[in-house]
Amino acid sequence: MRLFRKMPLRDDTVTYNALVQGFCQSGKLNVAKELFQEMVSISVPPSVMTYGILLDGLCDNGELDKALEILDQMRNMVDDAWDLFCSLSLNKGVKPDVKTYTIMIGGLCKKGSLSEAGMLFRKMGEDGIAPNDCTYNTLIRAQLRGSDISTSVELIEEMKRCGFSADASTINIVMDMLSSGRLDRSFLDMLS
Template sequence: MEAKGIEANVVTYNSLISSFCKAGRWDDGAQLLKDMITRGIASDVVIFNALIDCLVKERKLKEAEELYNEMITRGIDPDTITYNSLIDGLCIENRLDEANQMMDVMVSKGCEPSIVTYGVMVVIVNILIQGFCQEGKLNVAKELFQEMVSEGARPDTVTYGILLDGLCDNGELEEALEILDKMHTSKMDPGIGVYNIIIHGMCNARKVDDAWDLFSSLLPLKGVKADVKTYTIMIAGLCKKGSLSEADMLFKKMGEEDGIAPNECTYNTLIRAHLGGSGVVASVELIEEMKRCGFAADGSTMKMVIDMLSDGRLNKSFWSMLS
């Protein structure tokens, strides 16, 4: 092209750099950017965005941040796409505080997401909220959730599920129930995933009767069909309450009446409950049934059996049957 006397311009470089980035050749794209700067051809935000996004996808966040700083030095204002890429990269590396700060900078610069980018923002916020919940920074997660709502990015069921899970894990069941009510008020369908979180939270808070009421109301009142996880959670809750006979009845009902096949977790939950309650015979029957279904004892069950063998509560023949 240049051999024929046609000089490359910003459009030419844009096309080439974008093509290199799409092919994952970020180093060639970066070299072209240096070349155009050397030639005095003004670069724009589109070129930088293509490279930053490519670097983030290649897990080269340090280089992406350096490029971000360079575009600011050159007086090129980052846009929503720039910030989205960098926040995504920070989240991938679990640098959640920095990602949150970057979101604040993004908003302060007037780069609020448009309707088209709301979906991307929801995904980013979901990652942030989950990270803060896992780190025990529940207040930060709640503040971010409220900021998300105020900015107009409507939370989805995944967002609610992450926040509700964090609240329940941290003993804030009442607040979780208030949020569930808000979902109902806004005509949002929580789905079985959210109900599983709430039922699990109720059981952990020793409100097993409340969990049972919610469990029983799912299909007839809320139009939501319980899945194997729902049954397993409820069975575990009944076992913790000491209502082992009710747990057995629900286990039988899920398969024979409701057509929900127990999974490995269901069997192991009930087996441990029977072992803890000195129901060795029932445990043996459950283990045999579990093995016929192709399942095996999990780590928690194995540890419990080993402990019971060591203190003489089980004999060695039990171990051979389990293995």
């Protein structure tokens, strides 16, 4: 911490993430929480990784109430990101690209807003932005987690028509669902 305090340019998310993670792993959760609060108070934007690190630390140490409070902050972050995303189309010359759409779709999926993610996916096509393999895999994983197998099948078929394939994360979810009996073998065959 002394070295951190002496750094001339220390107000970046990556540095704070590393410190928060280090303190969580060493069991100094109070210091990690203080750093997180400091980060927010000096307007260093926490990333999804920051929240993930802190949530893991809080859950591992039995502080579930605090974890739920942090999770609510994370949901607000998605809402703030949504407001920013919507304002892009209002500014002349600024048009969201495939990466921006995919990030927003992923955020909506993590928030549990699958219908909104689906609408944004369709809007993406209407705006002339072609989804990439990451966009498809993000949506497929979310639909599988939500047990919407039929929508997952439609997305996989569309993804394959576009020349894309399932990534390792999607295949892992399918394998887990196969082993628990929530999917049958034909689903895995469809991915190959």
